[in-house]
Amino acid sequence: MKKFNIVMLGAPGSGKGTQAKIMAQKFNLAHVSTGDLFRKNIANSTPLGVEAQSYINRGALCPDSLTINMLHDCLEQMPEIIGSILDGVPRTIQQAEMLDGIGHDKNLPISLVINLNVDEEEIIKRMLNRARLEGRSDDTPEIIEKRIANYFAQTKPLEDYYAAKGLLRHINGMDTVENISEEICRIIAEEMEK
Numbered sequence: 001m002k003k004f005n006i007v008m009l010g011a012p013g014s015g016k017g018t019q020a021k022i023m024a025q026k027f028n029l030a031h032v033s034t035g036d037l038f039r040k041n042i043a044n045s046t047p048l049g050v051e052a053q054s055y056i057n058r059g060a061l062c063p064d065s066l067t068i069n070m071l072h073d074c075l076e077q078m079p080e081i082i083g084s085i086l087d088g089v090p091r092t093i094q095q096a097e098m099l100d101g102i103g104h105d106k107n108l109p110i111s112l113v114i115n116l117n118v119d120e121e122e123i124i125k126r127m128l129n130r131a132r133l134e135g136r137s138d139d140t141p142e143i144i145e146k147r148i149a150n151y152f153a154q155t156k157p158l159e160d161y162y163a164a165k166g167l168l169r170h171i172n173g174m175d176t177v178e179n180i181s182e183e184i185c186r187i188i189a190e191e192m193e194k
Helices: 016-027 034-043 047-057 064-076 093-099 120-134 141-155 158-164 177-193
Strands: 004-010 030-033 083-087 112-117 168-172
Touching (some): 004 158, 004 177, 016 112, 016 177, 030 034, 030 064, 064 093, 112 158, 112 177, 158 168
């Protein structure tokens, strides 16, 4: 059976994680957050966690191969799932190509890509608020600025990559959580029926 895999795109603080959790529960998909995987490894001081921490502290992205291998390892531990919702991966064209099996020995077919559009001022406000509420050391003003710059330089081009494949759907990420969820649910349900 072909798995239904969704990619959540959007700038840091756009609400990807919130929406991914809601959709995973509603559609019985595995929610895979690379940020959570990295934080878990960092908290446990695994070799991967130590390496990842050095990149995160600088506001840089972890190497593509490290991220993709970690994702495959995580999904291989859940063979019974009907699909997944990916939050935080791919972040670069190279990662997207690796998921397609280009330059990587495994592939992960993508069924749908949801892009949450949120303006930069709102992103900064949300991330600073999240840092305050959750005590996240990776959300300082300086690192937020670097993460946003990384997003525009490296991740935003994924919109064109997935649009060319006919997989991209844009969502207004400035609406309420409930309205955004409703719109995403409608799109996923339509795509799953195809």
